[in-house]
Amino acid sequence: xxxxxxxxxxxxxxxNKYDPNESKYAKSASEFRANVSRDLSNDELKSNFRxxxxxxxxxxxxxxxxxxxxxxxxEQCKLIKQRCLLKLPTLLEQLEQNLEANGIRVxxxxxxxxxxxxxxxxxxxxxxxxxxxGKSMVSEETSLNxxxxxxxIECLESDMGEYIVQLAHEHPSHIIMPAIHQNKKxxxxxxxxxxxxxxxxxxxxALIGEGRRVLREKFCHADVGITGVNFAVxxxxxxxxxxxxxxxxxxxxxxxxxxxxxxxxxVVEFLDDVPPLLSLLxxxxxxxxxxxxxxxxxxxxxxxxxxxxxxxxxxLLDNGRSQAFADEEMRQTLQCIRxxxxxxxxPVYTRxxxxxxxxxxxxxxxxxxxxxxxxxxxxxxxPTASSLCGACGEVCPVxxxxxxxxxxxxxxxxxxxxxxxxxxxxxxxxxxxxKVEASIWFVWQLMHKHAFIxxxxxxxxxxxxxxMPAKIGVWTSVRSAxxxxxxxxxxxxxxxxxxxxxxxx
Amino acid sequence: MSTQNKTPxxxxxxxxxAKLKEQVGGADYTKLSKEFAYQYPALSKAEQKKxxxxxxxxxxxxVIMLEPxxxxxxxxxxxxxxxxxxxxGGKASPLENYLLELTNNNSAENTISIQYYDFNLSDPxxxxxxxxxxxxxxxxxxxxxxxxxxxxxxPTTEEPxxxxxxxxxxxxxxxxxxxxxxxxxxxxxxQWQNKMPTNIILASGPSKTADIQQTLAYGxxxxxxxxxxxxx
Numbered sequence: 001x002x003x004x005x006x007x008x009x010x011x012x013x014x015x016n017k018y019d020p021n022e023s024k025y026a027k028s029a030s031e032f033r034a035n036v037s038r039d040l041s042n043d044e045l046k047s048n049f050r051x052x053x054x055x056x057x058x059x060x061x062x063x064x065x066x067x068x069x070x071x072x073x074x075e076q077c078k079l080i081k082q083r084c085l086l087k088l089p090t091l092l093e094q095l096e097q098n099l100e101a102n103g104i105r106v107x108x109x110x111x112x113x114x115x116x117x118x119x120x121x122x123x124x125x126x127x128x129x130x131x132x133x134g135k136s137m138v139s140e141e142t143s144l145n146x147x148x149x150x151x152x153i154e155c156l157e158s159d160m161g162e163y164i165v166q167l168a169h170e171h172p173s174h175i176i177m178p179a180i181h182q183n184k185k186x187x188x189x190x191x192x193x194x195x196x197x198x199x200x201x202x203x204x205x206a207l208i209g210e211g212r213r214v215l216r217e218k219f220c221h222a223d224v225g226i227t228g229v230n231f232a233v234x235x236x237x238x239x240x241x242x243x244x245x246x247x248x249x250x251x252x253x254x255x256x257x258x259x260x261x262x263x264x265x266x267v268v269e270f271l272d273d274v275p276p277l278l279s280l281l282x283x284x285x286x287x288x289x290x291x292x293x294x295x296x297x298x299x300x301x302x303x304x305x306x307x308x309x310x311x312x313x314x315x316l317l318d319n320g321r322s323q324a325f326a327d328e329e330m331r332q333t334l335q336c337i338r339x340x341x342x343x344x345x346x347p348v349y350t351r352x353x354x355x356x357x358x359x360x361x362x363x364x365x366x367x368x369x370x371x372x373x374x375x376x377x378x379x380x381x382x383p384t385a386s387s388l389c390g391a392c393g394e395v396c397p398v399x400x401x402x403x404x405x406x407x408x409x410x411x412x413x414x415x416x417x418x419x420x421x422x423x424x425x426x427x428x429x430x431x432x433x434x435k436v437e438a439s440i441w442f443v444w445q446l447m448h449k450h451a452f453i454x455x456x457x458x459x460x461x462x463x464x465x466x467x468m469p470a471k472i473g474v475w476t477s478v479r480s481a482x483x484x485x486x487x488x489x490x491x492x493x494x495x496x497x498x499x500x501x502x503x504x505x
Numbered sequence: 506m507s508t509q510n511k512t513p514x515x516x517x518x519x520x521x522x523a524k525l526k527e528q529v530g531g532a533d534y535t536k537l538s539k540e541f542a543y544q545y546p547a548l549s550k551a552e553q554k555k556x557x558x559x560x561x562x563x564x565x566x567x568v569i570m571l572e573p574x575x576x577x578x579x580x581x582x583x584x585x586x587x588x589x590x591x592x593x594g595g596k597a598s599p600l601e602n603y604l605l606e607l608t609n610n611n612s613a614e615n616t617i618s619i620q621y622y623d624f625n626l627s628d629p630x631x632x633x634x635x636x637x638x639x640x641x642x643x644x645x646x647x648x649x650x651x652x653x654x655x656x657x658x659x660p661t662t663e664e665p666x667x668x669x670x671x672x673x674x675x676x677x678x679x680x681x682x683x684x685x686x687x688x689x690x691x692x693x694x695x696q697w698q699n700k701m702p703t704n705i706i707l708a709s710g711p712s713k714t715a716d717i718q719q720t721l722a723y724g725x726x727x728x729x730x731x732x733x734x735x736x737x
C-alpha cells in the first residue's frame with residue numbers, strides 16, 4: 001500500500017515560478033477580498049472554525065485562570081523577548097558560535113529562495129531522495145515542499161494536521177492546528193480518496209492510526225528530517241522544539257541528516273529564558289500546561305552514540321524580518337512566539353477562516369507580519385479587516401499591541417507618495433492610497449478648518465438632500481444610503497434657543 | 506568590500522547583521538527593565554509527588570508506585586497483560602540488573618526475552634528491527650518535574666534517543682528523589698547551561714494529537730502508552 005505521490009506541476013515554467021523576491025502567497029494575499037466572499041459563503045467551513053475556536057478559547061481560559069500569574073508571566077515574557085531583540089545581532093553571533101562549537105552548522109538566508117537553495121544543496125550533497133518534515137511554518141514561508149518536489153526530492157509532512165493538508169494539496173489554515181478547517185468526515189473522505197486500501201471510517205482513532213502506519217514507514221526509511229525551531233538558545237547553542245505527536249522527535253532522531261529552519265527572531269539569550277516562555281506558549285496555544293514533548297537539541301550524534309543525525313544544520317531566515325526590526329514600533333511584531341491565541345480569539349478569523357487571508361500566517365499576527373514578508377502592495381487589505389476590538393492584544397502572551405500595529409500599517413499603506421525622498425520604511429508603503437479617498441479627506445480637512453465653508457456646505461447638503469443618490473458604491477452594498485435631515489443640528493439648536501428665549505420674555 | 510570569495514550564506518549573514526546593528530548597535534542594555542518572575546508557592550515533597558502523579562495520569566500515563574526490588578515482577582506483569590514477550594533495554598544501563606533478574610526468573614510458560622539496544626541505527630536493518638520488532642522499551646529517567654507532570658529523559662550511549670521514542674509502549678523508571686518543583690528550578694539547581702548533552706527530552710505523557718476535529722487521540726507517532734514506575 002502506498003500513498004499517492006504528488007506529481008510535480010508542469011504547467012508553469014520553472015524559471016518564473018520562484019522569483020527570489022516574491023512568494024506565491026503574494027498573489028493569494030492580494031486576492032483577499034475575493035477570498036473572503038468565497039469562504040463566507042461556505043457554511044461547513046464556518047462551523048468547523050467556530051467549533052475549533054470555541055474549544056481553544058475555553059482550554060486557554062482554564063489553563064490561565066490565575067489572573068495574577070498570567071499578568072506577571074505576560075510582562076516577564078514580553079521583557080524577555082524585548083531584551084533578546086535589543087541584543088539580536090549579538091545573540092545571533094553568539095548562537096552561531098555556540099552551535100558551531102557543538103558541531104551544528106549554521107547557514108544564513110535573506111530570501112526564501114536562498115533558504116530553499118541552501119536546504120536543497122545540503123540534501124543533494126548526501127544524495128538524499130526522501131525527506132520527512134516536522135511542523136515548520138517558516139518552511140511554509142519558503143514553500144519548501146514545492147521547491148523540493150520540483151527537484152525530485154519527496155518531502156512528506158509528518159505532523160498529522162500538516163499531513164492531511166498536504167494530501168489535500170492545501171496549506172495550513174491555522175499555525176498550531178493546520179487542518180482545523182476540515183472535520184473528521186472530510187478527513188475520512190480525503191484518506192479514502194488518497195490512501196490505497198484505506199477503509200472509510202470517521203473514527204478519529206482509526207484515522208490517526210492510519211496516518212501513524214503510513215508515516216512510521218516513512219520515518220523508518222527517510223534520508224533527511226526537516227523541522228522548525230521554537231526557541232534557539234544562544235547561551236548553550238541549543239535548538240528547542242515543542243510538540244505533542246512525536247513526529248518532531250522522529251525527524252530529529254532517525255534520519256542521518258537533520259536540517260532546522262527558523263526566523264532570526266527566535267533566538268533567546270539564556271536557557272533560563274525558556275521555562276516562562278514555554279509555559280505561556282503551550283497554555284496560550286492549546287491550554288496545555290506543557291506539550292507532550294519538549295525536545296532540546298545541542299549537538300549531532302557524538303562518537304560512540306548509537307543514534308541521532310550525524311549532521312545537524314540550522315538555516316536562519318530573514319525574509320522581511322529585518323525590515324520590521326528597523327522600526328521601533330513595528331519591531332514588536334518580532335516578539336511573537338507563534339502560539340496562535342490571537343487568531344483563536346479573533347472575531348474576523350473565526351468567521352472567514354484561515355485560508356481567506358491568502359498568507360502563510362493568518363489572523364491578527366498574520367496581518368501585521370505578512371506585510372513585511374510579502375510587501376504592503378500585496379497585503380494592504382489585510383490591516384483593514386479588523387474591527388479593532390482589541391481581543392488579540394489582550395490575549396497575546398508577549399503583549400504585542402496588535403491593534404495599534406494594524407493602525408500603523410493602515411497609515412503606512414495610505415501615506416502619500418515618497419516625494420521628499422525620506423527613507424522608505426516598508427516595501428510597498430503608500431500602495432493602498434486611493435485618489436478619491438485622499439481627496440475626500442482633503443475636503444473634509446478644509447471644511448473643518450474654515451467655519452464659512454463648513455456652514456455653507458452643510459446648508460447646501462441639507463437643502464439639496466433629495467439629490468442624494470440611493471446607491472453610494474460599496475457603502476450601500478450592505479447598507480441603505482444615509483438620509484440627511486432637512487436642517488443641520490446647528491440650525492435646529494439655534495431655532496430651539498430662540499424659541500425658549502421668546503417664551504421666557 | 507569584495508564579496509567574491511564569500512559564500513552566499515556569508516554574504517547574507519553580513520547583510521542581515523549589518524541591518525540589525527544599524528538599529529541596535531551600541532544600545533544601552535542598562536536601560537532594560539527588570540524582569541520579575543511569578544513566585545509560585547513552595548510545595549512540600551509529598552505535595553509535589555501528588556501533583557506529579559495526578560498530572561501524568563490526567564495526561565493518560567500510567568503511574569505505578571513500587572519498591573526497586575519489585576521492578577522485575579512489575580515489568581513481567583506489564584508485558585504479560587499485553588501479551589508481549591520481548592523487551593528492549595539499554596546494555597550497561599542503570600536498569601540492567603533488573604533486566605538480568607527478569608530473565609533469570611523466566612519459566613517455560615512465561616518467558617520474556619531481553620533485547621539490548623547495542624546497535625547502530627544508521628544501518629537500515631537496525632531501523633527495521635527497532636520500528637517493527639520492538640513492542641516495548643524501558644529506560645531510566647534523569648529527573649522529573651512536579652508542576653507539569655514531566656519526565657526528563659537524558660539519552661546516553663547506553664540508552665539512546667530512539668529507545669524511548671519508537672517502541673509503542675515505553676516503561677520509564679523514575680526515582681522520587683529526582684523530582685523538582687518546576688522546570689525553572691531544575692535548570693537552575695543542576696546548572697544545565699554548563700553541560701547540555703546531545704539531546705534532552707521532557708516527556709509529559711504518551712504521544713498524542715488533536716489535529717482531527719479537536720478530538721484527542723493517543724499514539725500519534727511516538728509511544729501509545731507511557732508507564733511510569735515510581736520508586737522511592
